[in-house]
Amino acid sequence: MIAEMTAHPRRSVAILGALMAAGAAALVVADPYLSPLLPHGLWRLLYLDHSPYQLLPLTLVAAVALGLAAALLGRAGSLISVGIVLLMIASQTNGFRLTVLDPLDVMLMLGFVVWLGSRFGSSQATITIGLVAGAAAALMILNLPNLLHENPGLFMRGNISLLRCLLIALLVPNLIRTPKAFDFAINVFMAVAVASAIIGIVQFIASYFFGLYYTLIDPPDTAFKPTPIGMVMRSSALCITAQHFSGFLMLATPFMLFALTRNDARLRYRIIVGVGLVVVLTGLLLSWNFGAIMVAAVIVALLPFFRWPRFSIQFLVTYLLGAGVAYFSGLIEIIYKLTFGHSGVAKGVSQRETLIELGFIKLYRDPWNGTGAYGMAEFSGNFWGRPVHDAYVQTMSEIGMIGGWVFIGMLLLIVSQLFLTGIKAPEQGINRLRPCLMAMLATMALMMSEPMMDNSNTWLIVGLAEAAILVGQGRRNLMLNRRATRSAATAFRRPPAAAGTPPAAPAE
Numbered sequence: 379m380i381a382e383m384t385a386h387p388r389r390s391v392a393i394l395g396a397l398m399a400a401g402a403a404a405l406v407v408a409d410p411y412l413s414p415l416l417p418h419g420l421w422r423l424l425y426l427d428h429s430p431y432q433l434l435p436l437t438l439v440a441a442v443a444l445g446l447a448a449a450l451l452g453r454a455g456s457l458i459s460v461g462i463v464l465l466m467i468a469s470q471t472n473g474f475r476l477t478v479l480d481p482l483d484v485m486l487m488l489g490f491v492v493w494l495g496s497r498f499g500s501s502q503a504t505i506t507i508g509l510v511a512g513a514a515a516a517l518m519i520l521n522l523p524n525l526l527h528e529n530p531g532l533f534m535r536g537n538i539s540l541l542r543c544l545l546i547a548l549l550v551p552n553l554i555r556t557p558k559a560f561d562f563a564i565n566v567f568m569a570v571a572v573a574s575a576i577i578g579i580v581q582f583i584a585s586y587f588f589g590l591y592y593t594l595i596d597p598p599d600t601a602f603k604p605t606p607i608g609m610v611m612r613s614s615a616l617c618i619t620a621q622h623f624s625g626f627l628m629l630a631t632p633f634m635l636f637a638l639t640r641n642d643a644r645l646r647y648r649i650i651v652g653v654g655l656v657v658v659l660t661g662l663l664l665s666w667n668f669g670a671i672m673v674a675a676v677i678v679a680l681l682p683f684f685r686w687p688r689f690s691i692q693f694l695v696t697y698l699l700g701a702g703v704a705y706f707s708g709l710i711e712i713i714y715k716l717t718f719g720h721s722g723v724a725k726g727v728s729q730r731e732t733l734i735e736l737g738f739i740k741l742y743r744d745p746w747n748g749t750g751a752y753g754m755a756e757f758s759g760n761f762w763g764r765p766v767h768d769a770y771v772q773t774m775s776e777i778g779m780i781g782g783w784v785f786i787g788m789l790l791l792i793v794s795q796l797f798l799t800g801i802k803a804p805e806q807g808i809n810r811l812r813p814c815l816m817a818m819l820a821t822m823a824l825m826m827s828e829p830m831m832d833n834s835n836t837w838l839i840v841g842l843a844e845a846a847i848l849v850g851q852g853r854r855n856l857m858l859n860r861r862a863t864r865s866a867a868t869a870f871r872r873p874p875a876a877a878g879t880p881p882a883a884p885a886e
Contacts, residue, residue: 401491402434409433411534440488458553461489462563465549466570469834470626471616473594480618482834483538486545493549508551510844513788514544514837517773520781524750536751536776539832546834550841551848560810560849563842564633571630572654575661578613578623582664585611595619603666606716613664621828624665625835627658628674628824632816634658635681636809669827673820684812730767730827732759737766737775748778751832769825769836776831785831792843793818799850811850814843 413421413432421427424436464485472480494505518540525533554560584590593614595601601611601620617623634655638648662674682693704710736759740749749756754775755763766772774782796818800811817839821830830836 405434405437406431408534411530440484457492458559459562461493461549461553462559463566464489465546465553465838466563466566469838470570470574470623472622472834473614473616473618475618479538483542486542486549490545490549493552506551506555506848508547508844508848509788509791510551510837510840511544511547513784514540514547516784517777517781517831518544520777520784521748521751524748524753528750528753529756532752532755533750536753536832540751542834543832543837546837547841547844550838551845554842554845554849557810557849560842560845563845564637564810564813567842568630568634568637568651568654571627571634571658574615574617574623575627575658577615578661578664579657581615582611582613605666610666612666613661615661620665621667621670622833622835624662624667624670625824625828625830625833627662627665628670628677628820629817629835629839630658631655631662631674631677632681632684632813632820635678636685636813639681639685640809669824673824676823677816677820680816684816729762733762733764733766734768734771736760737768737771740775741771741779745774745779748774748776748781751776765829767827767829769828769830772829773831788840789818789822792840792847793822795847796843799847810846814839814846818843 409431421429421432426432426435429435465482468480468482468485472482474481518537521536521540528536554563581592584592591598591611593601593611594616595612595614596618601614602609603612612620614620614623617626634651637643638651638655643651659674662670665671679697683690686693733754736757737754739759740754740757752765754760754765754772766775770782770786773785777785793815796811796815800808800815821836821839824830825836
């Protein structure tokens with residue numbers, strides 16, 4: 379369900395002041411714990427090595443600088459457009475991090491302050507608090523009791539990660555409030571995916587053919603993986619892991635496929651999108667992330683059913699015939715050898731099975747109380763110090779069973795609403811809703827092999843899906859009912875009536 383609040387000038391000043399005071403107080407309390415996590419040379423360079431507060435003045439100066447920069451950019455163009463571009467770019471540059479903080483964290487925290495100030499500065503501004511933001515807040519609240527038994531450092535790291543999810547869930551639906559803004563966000567999403575894929579391809583070529591190794595994966599030795607072409611360094615571009623890099627490219631795939639097959643697209647646009655799609659799929663392949671590669675292949679295979687559903691029977695028969703030919707020709711056996719075989723890329727399956735087994739052991743011992751976000755890294759028998767590589771079991775084992783239900787329920791509600799609103803949507807709505815539905819289903823499938831509970835890719839695509847629903851429903855309540863579905867189907871079809879126009883007479 380969605381709540382939209384209208385900001386009044388007097389109350390806005392009080393609320394904004396209270397939020398800033400609460401944020402400053404929280405930073406004062408957390409400063410002694412967070413400052414030692416950053417390199418000591420940074421504080422020495424800033425002449426803060428002997429200061430009782432180190433992170434606090436740095437954050438305040440950075441907030442003022444970002445606010446001024448955002449104000450200048452807002453005067454030059456759209457502040458919303460600037461926010462969308464920075465959000466997409468920052469989501470693919472988390473390799474440039476200082477301990478627990480990366481560019482996306484800084485952009486979200488400071489950008490949230492700028493956006494909130496701009497909202498409260500207008501007497502007619504509204505703030506949307508949606509289902510996704512509510513679920514993220516619920517996970518944060520359910521994680522708080524774990525402070526009693528979890529390592530303080532891991533607890534702080536986990537809450538920063540959950541706070542990142544909450545800020546994404548708040549910013550994305552509030553920045554994308556119109557069909558034009560949504561289309562702009564998707565175009566930026568695809569452009570950033572292509573740019574990131576190009577960096578990943580260059581990274582792989584430099585390492586494989588010229589022996590020039592550059593990676594932001596930490597630790598660097600985990601960037602290498604046995605593949606059918608030997609031990610190679612996985613492409614990760616500017617991301618901290620190859621999984622994050624490949625997940626972003628995978629999510630961009632359905633949007634690029636729908637953009638390529640739009641009926642109103644010009645030839646030049648199709649060529650540009652087609653080349654970009656090839657680049658993205660190549661970068662995805664060179665990440666050697668078996669799960670993302672398989673899900674992307676399924677996305678491409680299911681495109682005809684989502685794009686032209688009236689020909690589903692013909693597509694199904696064609697696929698069955700193709701499967702028979704592949705079986706009798708031996709193609710399926712070759713694919714198996716390249717994936718699950720001895721020289722395949724599915725080398726981490728046994729480790730994932732062990733981690734999932736540890737997650738079920740934790741649930742068997744105490745299903746209601748989790749270990750805390752990132753707490754499974756210290757669970758008995760976890761020799762790798764990694765989370766459970768299944769987002770659903772990860773949420774239940776770290777946050778608790780209730781947290782797992784909240785997480786799964788959020789995903790199912792968003793997918794159900796996308797499906798219902800996309801049934802009767804015309805062509806313009808199809809190009810927004812159905813790619814989001816495919817991306818959501820792909821994310822839920824990939825979650826079965828990756829720890830994506832607090833991954834920024836997860837909350838970015840869920841936020842985009844919620845924004846698509848809200849745009850289609852004219853920013854109405856996010857509820858599963860017939861009226862909402864009908865309004866979503868008609869919102870893309872005709873523009874709203876001008877002010878003062880009398881309503882049309884009902885049909886006889």
